[in-house]
Amino acid sequence: MFGNRARGKGNGPSLWGVPARARGKWSSDTWTWILVAVGVFLRILEYSDNRRLYQDEASLQPSLVGLAFYDFHTPLNEWQLAPPGFLAVERLMVLLPLPFAPAARLVPFFCAIASMFLMRSVARRYLAAAAVPIAVGLFALTGWLLYYSVEIKQY
Secondary structure, rough: OOOOOOOOOOOEEOOOOOEEEHOOOHHHHHHHHHHHHEEEEHHHHHHOOOOOOOHHHHHHHHHHHHOOOEEEEEEEHHOOOHHHHHHHHHHOOOOOOOOHHHOOHHHHHHHHHHHHHHHHHHHHHHHHOOOHHHHHHHHHHOOHHHOOOOOOOOO
């Protein structure tokens, strides 16, 4: 259908009449890395915002500050639930010489940063090359994922 008529001179194979040179020089891998960088940057901005503690976070605070990091037998306050490993790491983080909220939000923040790179790897493994930047972009830019990236909860 497009045959030789659609090919430009020295422009490579065409796609719907558009020469390869005119389609762009950036590959899907380049776009993916750009979107990973944007996602990391947005998560850093979310962490640096240092918003007030949400109700669930404030309810978990006495269970993190007042107990030893290895105390898993004392029930959590206000019907809170959390896995023992999460509690242990959070209790160690609040011992850092930082205010409570930034110290307690470090673990979810680091996990959110790591999730950007893991999302890229998973998308490359299971999706076509053209779909990888779309999946990573949606993961990087979704508002709720940004909000929960610095929430002091195990989700």
